[in-house]
Amino acid sequence: xxxxxxxxxxxxxxxxxxxWQLLILLVLAGFxxxxxxxxxxxxxxxxxxxxxxxxxxxxxxxxxxRLYDLQRYVASHMNADTDAFYLEHQYRxxxxxxxxxxxxxxxxxxxxxxxxxxxxxxHYTVWSQAxxxxxxxxxxxxxxxxxxxxxxxxxxxxxxxxxxxxxLWSADFAGxxxxxxxxxxxxxxxxxxxxxxxxxxxxxxxxxx
Numbered sequence: 452x453x454x455x456x457x458x459x460x461x462x463x464x465x466x467x468x469x470x471w472q473l474l475i476l477l478v479l480a481g482f483x484x485x486x487x488x489x490x491x492x493x494x495x496x497x498x499x500x501x502x503x504x505x506x507x508x509x510x511x512x513x514x515x516x517r518l519y520d521l522q523r524y525v526a527s528h529m530n531a532d533t534d535a536f537y538l539e540h541q542y543r544x545x546x547x548x549x550x551x552x553x554x555x556x557x558x559x560x561x562x563x564x565x566x567x568x569x570x571x572x573x574h575y576t577v578w579s580q581a582x583x584x585x586x587x588x589x590x591x592x593x594x595x596x597x598x599x600x601x602x603x604x605x606x607x608x609x610x611x612x613x614x615x616x617x618x619l620w621s622a623d624f625a626g627x628x629x630x631x632x633x634x635x636x637x638x639x640x641x642x643x644x645x646x647x648x649x650x651x652x653x654x655x656x657x658x659x660x
Contacts (some may be wrong), residue, residue: 470639477635486629488530494562495531495617498524502613506538514541522615529625531617538611543576545606563593580608 475505505514525531543581550568567589575582619624 454544470642471637473635473642477632477639479606480628480632480635484625484632487623487625487628491528491530491621491623494528495521495533499533500601501600502538503536506540509540509544511541516540518613525615525617527618527621527623529629531615531620533615535612535614535615537608538613542606542608542611549605558597567591568586583608 460567500515502521503513503516503549521533525533548563567586570587570589571582575585586605
């Protein structure tokens with residue numbers, strides 16, 4: 452009988468904390484977690500925009516610093532993935548430098564790099580893949596210069612592509628809020644499971660007592 456009374460006492464103790472109370476607490480914690488997760492994402496967007504502004508302004512030092520700030524922020528904040536973005540203006544500048552450096556009359560067919568640029572630039576931006584393909588196709592119409600220095604090579608677009616991934620969990624306000632939500636969920640599951648087990652135990656094991 453003592454064991455039976457102990458089981459009943461355990462059930463009553465578990466029932467003191469209502470499931471609906473835990474659900475309300477879960478909703479509140481979920482709202483806080485969602486807010487902090489959103490703030491993390493906004494922080495990433497602000498830093499990514501700073502990188503793009505520095506890219507547009509052509510300040511190499513500032514752009515490198517902004518990239519480092521963005522990478523460091525993303526690495527320490529969950530829900531801050533940048534997705535793929537490109538340093539478009541830097542690519543344009545470097546591609547134009549490559550074309551300008553190759554502009555000469557060393558090829559027996561004349562200044563083929565200038566001809567390719569003149570044919571493609573009015574129709575495409577230097578950044579686009581279409582421009583790169585057009586430029587390559589135009590150069591292919593002429594035999595290469597005997598001097599390799601005179602053969603232009605546009606930079607690879609992948610060098611200017613960045614994609615920073617954030618961790619699944621981070622030790623910041625968002626991370627601890629998410630952890631609190633998980634703890635509350637586990638409490639709800641444990642409470643319901645414990646009550647079910649104790650009731651089954653009381654019903655079957657102590658039936659004849």
